[in-house]
Amino acid sequence: MCDAGDSEPSSEHRAQPFLSRRALLVGAGVAFGATAIGWDLISPTLSATAAGTYLRPCGDVRISSSWQDHRNRTPPSGEPGTDYAVPVGTPIRAAADGVIVDRKDTTSTATGRYLALRADDGNYIRYLHLRSSSVLPGTRVSRGQVIALSGASGFGYESGYGPHVHVSLWLGGTPLQLGFTNSVDFENYAEPEDPMPIHQSSTYLWNSVVPVGIWTRVPVATNLYWLAQSSATVKETGDLAIYFTASGVTRGFQVRVVAETLNASGGVTNAAPQPALEIRGTIATTRNSPTYGSYSLPYSLSGPLRLFAEVRALNGGLRIQQVTVKKNYWLS
Ligand SMILES: [Zn+2]
Structure with missing residues (x-):
């Protein structure tokens, strides 16, 4: 409602609009391609x-x-x-x-x-x-x-x-x-309101000795490895961090995340490992709580894709006890 009154004749006002964030997002969406399959490291600043x-x-x-x-x-x-x-x-x-x-x-x-x-x-x-x-x-x-x-x-x-x-x-x-x-x-x-991210935190008791020099897939729950995934119709954007508690750490270990592209029947068509992060034995966050990490990754997945983590030990007898994954993400 609002305002009755003054019935001034309406004339087209032709001032140039500023480029709104909505327009920027729409533009980015077009460039990205609705059906494009890809994953990107993105700026964590979404707002x-x-x-x-x-x-x-x-x-x-x-x-x-x-x-x-x-x-x-x-x-x-x-x-x-x-x-x-x-x-x-x-x-x-x-x-x-x-x-x-x-x-x-x-x-x-x-x-x-x-x-x-x-x-x-x-x-x-x-x-x-x-x-x-x-x-x-x-x-x-x-x-x-x-x-x-x-x-x-x-x-x-x-x-x-x-x-x-x-x-x-x-x-x-x-x-x-x-x-x-x-x-x-x-x-x-007006700027579109950023949707609230979904927060997710999980800890899995893995309790396994990690082989030296062999990339080994990290479970995040029983028989479950996926850190994030998207499909042909659902995109996932977010950032995740992985922490480990471990014993027997002398030299340390390496962590990396791998992006797998899937075909229509769920088969893996491509696997793209990201650079490994080396976690040295000396960087445990505290002496009493041997937590190692973290591996942090902002990501944007579009298309049939999923991410998982791998570790390999730099010294023998290294046992990872717990795997903790924290995520903030949006589905669109
Ligand atoms: Zn009004």
Whole structure:
């Protein structure tokens, strides 16, 4: 809902959009190829932000009325924006670094209480129907900082729309300069929310003597070797770490991860070992708890692939007692 009033004629606003992270991801997806089979070591930083990508006010919540919905109303909204449905009192986070440039603290008119942010990239963002705001005009804020609590003031609660925060965006000017109806779709500039990773931790009591100089597959559970796997339809992205407790370690041992590519019937068509990490006898993390490692690997698997670990001893009589694998990963 939001804004009745001013029925300024709508004119196309042609400012160039900044390249959003969504666009970058879509581009990367195309380059990667949906059916491509491959695995990559990737940067563990999955949440890097690019200039011009905005944070949504309350995370990944339902949109009760889109910018286009606002324009389609009869009469069209005087300030098209995106309505994010959230309970009254939900913290609202600044979309970008910038300065608070306008604030209204009464419930009058369609907007109710609002806050306006001039982002450092020159764009202008308004948050409407607030319960309260905690920053005054002139305040410098940073991306992600809580600047207000959502409410239902003004048109926030009328006509059955329910409490929400309405976000309007103008490119390169103020709404007075550009016209209130010439806002653009904030969603096109919002950064997709990173899904929460799945955390997984397992410890397996292997209790085996590792042969000297022979790569030996490391189980992570009874008769189970796979650290990570993807299929033709499910991709897996994450990072994993492997630790060992061992006895009889004098010279040490080596660890590596191998990526296996499979064919349609599950047969192995290729095996690509990664460089081995040498774990020397002297680098046990503590003297009383002989934990060795860790081997850490950020990865991205797409296609019928799986990863497993191998070890080989550098001295005789080396016994690995426990194998611990910790993973943070996403399936897509
Ligand atoms: Zn609205």
